[in-house]
Amino acid sequence: MSENSKQTHSNPIDCGSPEHRTHRRLFLQGSMASGIASVASFNALFSVPAIAQETKKQGKKCILLWLCGAPSQFETWDPKPGTITGGPFGAIGTSIPGVQISQLMPRCATIMHKLSVIRSMSTEPSEHFQGIDVLTRGEQPRPPFTRPILGSVVAQQLGQLDSPVPQFILLDPCPDGNEFRSFKAGNWAGWLGAQYGPVRSGGEYSIPDILRHESISQVDHEDREALRKFLSRKFENDQRSQAAAGYNAAFERVKGLMSCAPLFDLDKLPEADRQRYGPGAFAQHALQARHLIENGSTFVMVANGMPWDNHVFQHEMHQMLVPELDNILYQLVSDLEQRGLLQDTLVIAMGEFGRTPWLNEARGRDHYSKAWSLAMAGAGIRPGVLIGQTDPMGFEVTQDAIDNRRLFATIFKALGIDPKEQYDLPDLPTFHRVEGNVQPIEELLVG
């Protein structure tokens, strides 16, 4: 499928990184020394060293199924069968007695006791860009400061800086597929720095030119890199150059990508797994996310453009999108559980808001942020919990309204990240990981 497949790799599952081997050459000794420094700097990223050690020990990870465009809560987690707002689809029972979800989700219905659902999300923005901002960063924008996106925070807090595997990966095949098209590197990681931005891959964003050219031997390639690194570090240290540091960070990332090319090649994934997840881009990238997490990435965000924004053909599109999501979530949670990874891997399936109870003239549902739903499973999240309630026609939250701050406080706490921690940002105003001194949703958290 990708150009990566033109080159063979000894083991399609292993990362295959030459970083796993010790090199004999002098320059590489310098590289190893700088690696030690980087491990030290990893600890320095945390204002409380004990938390850093704990999170490293926990090794928690996260897969965000980013349902961009905003899915309908009526056709997923909060059906209202038989009502005028309920749409044409029915509801089915689940593995939790008395709890129903859309008939479009028969597989998730069988593992509902492993999932947790919030039916009472209530947020402010009802336009995409603002909604995406709030639901990926946890907070309304405060220009000119850019709060880091969830993946950047998790990568910084839980990731291994020296890993050749990118710690924050965005898989999205649509270059114009959502509001991210206007994001620059700094828009992702904000004040954390561009090194915590995502590596983007998938479809038309497949990563070009990350394979070593055939005319260059592996030894020569490593020697060249060691020389480049030595000279650059020296310059960086001598000149205290931020530009050189950024340059070095970019090289490190490319080097990591080159070494991990097999991880980004869908064709290297087991065919049986690819069949199970389904043929669509979203399904294939969800499988790739599992693979990347298994092989050292910390946060993988799987998006598929903005297909959920069904202002027209709401039911005609959701009859395709929801069953695909149903299978993906089922396979992902089941796989992670079978591999012993679910207890350390948080899976979140959410968009930026929900959809209106009413249908417009184009038989679409429009944006609706007053009452919507999302689902989570895995690390730190108590399974089988249903949070909140909406009225019989889905207009209002009637119990346990949850906003973006409480959601993010819950996500961070589930991952072992202190939600109340203050960022150490010289010359910037005081920012906290989650503002407002809000409490996580304790009913959702294990222990």
Add this chain to the structure above:
Amino acid sequence: MQKNIKRIHDFKLPTAILGACLLENHSQMIAACMDGIYRIDIESKKYDRISQHDSYASSAVSLTEHQAFVTAGYDGKLKWFSASDNALVRQVKAHDFWSWDMAASKDQRWIASVTGQYLPGDYKYTPAQETEPSVKILDAASGAVVHSLSHVPSVQSVAFSHNSKWIAAGNLMGQVRVWDVSTGEQISMFESKDFTSWGIIKSHCYLGGIFAMEFSPDDQHLIICGMGDMRDPMAGNGKQLWQRWDWQSSKLILQTNDKQSGEGLMEALVLHPSGTSFLMGGRLRGGEWNAALFDLASGERIGTIKSGYRITQMLFNDQDKLIVVGGQGQPSKSDEGKFPDFGRVESYEIND
């Protein structure tokens, strides 16, 4: 020659109407609505909800020869009712998924219903193969399934020829198949790529297709309608589009004149009783009309309607009056627990 199309009568039903048929005396109509099946006396504007499907009712056909009418729904069922007392005569679970559309042959021997769930078949979201037969032909008198025919999901429109020999069905991908009704043998297939969008922006998947079709009066051609290509499928701003095909030679004959077209999904077609023109209707997204009368021979637009709501079906009564049904957007607020009515029924006169 331009025609004057004048609204002469209108009223509302509680919910949007997705399909309709006139009963024998043409003063009464059956409406397939989001919340059930309505029997309507058009002149008096009185109506009763006589039954329901387990989901939206999607279409209705009249079988005057059998003193019956049939409704289909998104529950995949076809229901036969007595035209005299609305009693349920029989129901047939025709599909696992929706009945998108239903038609009766002109000789009233056959009923056809089409289905198909769009599921991804590859990385680009080309539709997967069908999981059940997409087209079912049933004996109108007994409800027995006579033919189960294959197509590519989702199959969204179906029509019988005027001589009742052929049946055509169109799908999401703009593919039209034509079968011999008596044998079930496929005798033609053509594809128009003009009705289907693949989301270049926002979403990499397919959207659109053929939403209504009619054979020409001589059965030599098929008129199909929907919406033209969109860069952003979620915008719903494709061209209001019809095409006329010689279905036996798979040749495009005529299509919407660009200068006479606005934007919006077209999902209703009806031949004028004179056999010299046809109407296409649907939703207005941009432009000046959401239903228009076209000269059959030249394709020129000769009259327009701007209804202010989405048109889902058009019918002519025995006095050549045009009956138009559909729905406005669903109200966003209820009034003391009751939603304002948003189903629409209108009658029009067409004059020189």
